[in-house]
Amino acid sequence: MSQLTKRSLVEQAVDQLRDRIARGSWSIGQRLPTEPELASDLGISRNTVREAMRVLAFSGLVEIRQGDGSYLRTVSDPLQAVQAMSRCTVEHARETRHILEAEAIGLAAMRRTEHDLQQLREALQHSAAHFHSDIPAYVACDIQFHQLLVDAAHNPALSELYRYFSGVVAAALQHNMSTVPRCQAVFDLHAEIVDALEQRDPQRAKHLSRTLIES
Known part of the structure; x- marks a missing residue:
């Protein structure tokens, strides 16, 4: 059950972040808020934010730069x-x-x-x-x-x-x-x-x- 709950939280986080991207909360090339900031803003754990960002990176929406943060690559979801x-x-x-x-x-x-x-x-x-x-x-x-x-x-x-x-x-x-x-x-x-x-x-x-x- 805990795994199902965790997966559900990640999916919810992904949906919320996709929605913000679609609404123009950030511009292409802009550095996204840090994991602690997003966790606080969305009311979820940093681990959930981290997994959600990996999903977005896989789909091509964001780019994760090691040691530098995450950046918005496109507002058109290529998924x-x-x-x-x-x-x-x-x-x-x-x-x-x-x-x-x-x-x-x-x-x-x-x-x-x-x-x-x-x-x-x-x-x-x-x-x-x-x-x-x-x-x-x-x-x-x-x-x-x-x-x-x-x-x-x-x-x-x-x-x-x-x-x-x-x-x-x-x-x-x-x-x-x-x-x-x-x-x-x-x-x-x-x-x-x-x-x-x-x-x-x-x-x-x-x-x-x-x-x-x-x-």
């Missing part, structure tokens, strides 16, 4: 788009990755910075530590790596689209890794993609990306 994506077939997801991810990685090969490469190699190290063990941990690391690949294209629209779509990618990856034996050669494609970006070779980067998507 419906995310839900629609979650209903797409495996084949539709694969087609979308070819169009969105592979092409973005081609751009990244031309636009990447040294900082992008450093972040990608660090993310790849985190992924490698979990590839042969903890599937959920690996999936989280791998999604972060692929988001960084798309971010290296330095196109905010592509980054946002992939951020919403990454939930579909994560679900497919989780299923695949749970049913198919893990292959080191497939994982090694990730490092080859980073090498292609370092060499500023968009055609090779796209080819490797498509090979990885089909693996």
Whole structure:
């Protein structure tokens, strides 16, 4: 019963925060009140506020910046788009990755910075530590790596689209890794993609990306 009550409180908090966002209580880019302030204002615990903010962050409404607070990203709730994506077939997801991810990685090969490469190699190290063990941990690391690949294209629209779509990618990856034996050669494609970006070779980067998507 306590779990049901807790879930209900979080849902109520989410609804109240969505309503305030819709009514224009905060402007896009504005830092939201702190957890203690929201807890006091809504009459709920800080833990409930924290969980509600995570829900809003997942749906794309807010951005949580570690050590800095939460900021309003948009007033248009993209949750419906995310839900629609979650209903797409495996084949539709694969087609979308070819169009969105592979092409973005081609751009990244031309636009990447040294900082992008450093972040990608660090993310790849985190992924490698979990590839042969903890599937959920690996999936989280791998999604972060692929988001960084798309971010290296330095196109905010592509980054946002992939951020919403990454939930579909994560679900497919989780299923695949749970049913198919893990292959080191497939994982090694990730490092080859980073090498292609370092060499500023968009055609090779796209080819490797498509090979990885089909693996």
